[in-house]
Amino acid sequence: MTTRISQEEMALQRDFIKKVAEINAQNAPPVAHVHTFGCQQNVSDGEKIKGMLALMGYGFSDTPDGADLVIFNTCAVRENAEDRVFGNLGALKHEKAKNPEMLIGVCGCMVEQQHITKKLKQSFPHVDLVFGTNALHTLPKLIYEQLNIENREKRRRTFFIPEGDGVIAEGVPLRRENPFKASIPIMYGCNNFCSYCIVPFVRGRERSREVPDILAEARSAIDGGARELLLLGQNVNSYGKEPGTSFSELLREINALDGEFRICYMSSHPKDFSRELIDTIASCEKVTRHFHLPVQSGSDRILELMNRHYTREDYFAIVDYIRERVPDAALTSDIIVGFPGETYDDFKDTLSLIERVKFDSLYTFIYSPRKGTKAAEMPDPISAEEKGKWFAELLEVQGRLGENAYNRYVGQTLRVLCEGGGRTDPAFLTGKTPQDAIVDFAGDKSLIGKFVNVKIEKALNWALIGSIVN
Numbered sequence: 001m002t003t004r005i006s007q008e009e010m011a012l013q014r015d016f017i018k019k020v021a022e023i024n025a026q027n028a029p030p031v032a033h034v035h036t037f038g039c040q041q042n043v044s045d046g047e048k049i050k051g052m053l054a055l056m057g058y059g060f061s062d063t064p065d066g067a068d069l070v071i072f073n074t075c076a077v078r079e080n081a082e083d084r085v086f087g088n089l090g091a092l093k094h095e096k097a098k099n100p101e102m103l104i105g106v107c108g109c110m111v112e113q114q115h116i117t118k119k120l121k122q123s124f125p126h127v128d129l130v131f132g133t134n135a136l137h138t139l140p141k142l143i144y145e146q147l148n149i150e151n152r153e154k155r156r157r158t159f160f161i162p163e164g165d166g167v168i169a170e171g172v173p174l175r176r177e178n179p180f181k182a183s184i185p186i187m188y189g190c191n192n193f194c195s196y197c198i199v200p201f202v203r204g205r206e207r208s209r210e211v212p213d214i215l216a217e218a219r220s221a222i223d224g225g226a227r228e229l230l231l232l233g234q235n236v237n238s239y240g241k242e243p244g245t246s247f248s249e250l251l252r253e254i255n256a257l258d259g260e261f262r263i264c265y266m267s268s269h270p271k272d273f274s275r276e277l278i279d280t281i282a283s284c285e286k287v288t289r290h291f292h293l294p295v296q297s298g299s300d301r302i303l304e305l306m307n308r309h310y311t312r313e314d315y316f317a318i319v320d321y322i323r324e325r326v327p328d329a330a331l332t333s334d335i336i337v338g339f340p341g342e343t344y345d346d347f348k349d350t351l352s353l354i355e356r357v358k359f360d361s362l363y364t365f366i367y368s369p370r371k372g373t374k375a376a377e378m379p380d381p382i383s384a385e386e387k388g389k390w391f392a393e394l395l396e397v398q399g400r401l402g403e404n405a406y407n408r409y410v411g412q413t414l415r416v417l418c419e420g421g422g423r424t425d426p427a428f429l430t431g432k433t434p435q436d437a438i439v440d441f442a443g444d445k446s447l448i449g450k451f452v453n454v455k456i457e458k459a460l461n462w463a464l465i466g467s468i469v470n
């Protein structure tokens, strides 16, 4: 069962924030290093961690060197994500030897797995605090317990991974990474159990926030200068099924809020991407023209083994309807190469799918077995070397298709949200089109965080080049 954290419990945590702030005020201002390894959902959790820590008196640093508190907010989706965390944790051993008072915490999706907490217990004795994804709002209490013990010898290592299907905690303080882009979780967890994926195991069951809570957060973000709202969930299309509202209704309500801003959302699942939703998006002028619709594979046999609940023909039907209703739409997708039992013929079905759809860009991954998932038990005879060759072929084909896709923007004038200074030339700015394409153009830094009209003059395979028009 999903638990909504009570207001009393949240008030208790606010008291702990004050108590930690009092302790911290007795010394030089402490510094925290918070490193997030995972997806947007994790980045959003990281903003809550920083929000709580800021109120406890912490400043922030980009490196763990000399920090009083280090928190690693981890991801479990692929093995290399986990390897990076262990590598970084190993390096912290030396830091802690130099500064034994350093407090080290690990949270996020990785620690929801028993084999990981066991490894942390046994092989990483310098880690003081481990807390699960459903314990995030209790961070003030956990830190208070660590700091309050006067005698360092008595400091206990704490592992706090609450059991259950997941919680919703409203009112956790926030410190947004970017003043004009606001990530707003609308739901947590996942019920889909795609056979390769660890997320449902580490994030619990699907649960939706209440519409008024989301609208209030959206309103305050817009009033605070946000020009892009990113609605987050593992499968936003199934938002609100239980409390009797839908993602389409939510989009319409946010679209109706006053102000100039853009609404983005991720991720979507093709099985729940309905015609009604596409009609809604077509009619909501603030909703992005970018459709990130992870397909994973172009082979029906593999899609079934993945437990995805759609066929390639279903996918084409969605794409065709999007193109009919939203002619300026851009599509992007996620692809997994080398799922257990995938043959070269299956892989060729993926190639033919991307040739047919013509995505603007793709996020491509080599399959990584995740302990506890169904796919990890399936026979996987293809060698890593062979999978690597298929992967390279996929990149090559998409490289050509992506460049062609970008060429269609040349000559168009697009409303661009200016996101920052140019990466190479200081006279340039960089921004995103409604289709989420990156565009570089000459302009003054005062435009950062504002919308400008940009005429696209040239397409490279990773970005567009243009100039501002009135």
Ligand code: SAH
Pocket: 077, 078, 196, 197, 198, 199, 233, 234, 235, 267, 268, 269, 294, 296, 334, 335, 336, 365, 366, 367, 368, 369, 370
């Ligand atoms: N809920 C989102 C995001 C899931 S994780 C969604 O369904 O789209 C993001 C991407 O990581 C997935 O779309 C998938 O392409 C990839 N992924 C997930 N598990 C993986 C695994 N075990 N190996 C390789 N890639 C994986």
Ligand code: SF4
Pocket: 190, 191, 192, 193, 194, 197, 198, 199, 200, 234, 235, 269
């Ligand atoms: Fe993982 Fe599938 Fe859920 Fe996405 S929809 S988080 S891929 S189980």
Ligand code: F3S
Pocket: 037, 038, 039, 040, 041, 042, 074, 075, 076, 077, 109, 110, 198, 199, 202, 203
């Ligand atoms: Fe990783 Fe957890 Fe996101 S496993 S992809 S950080 S939900």
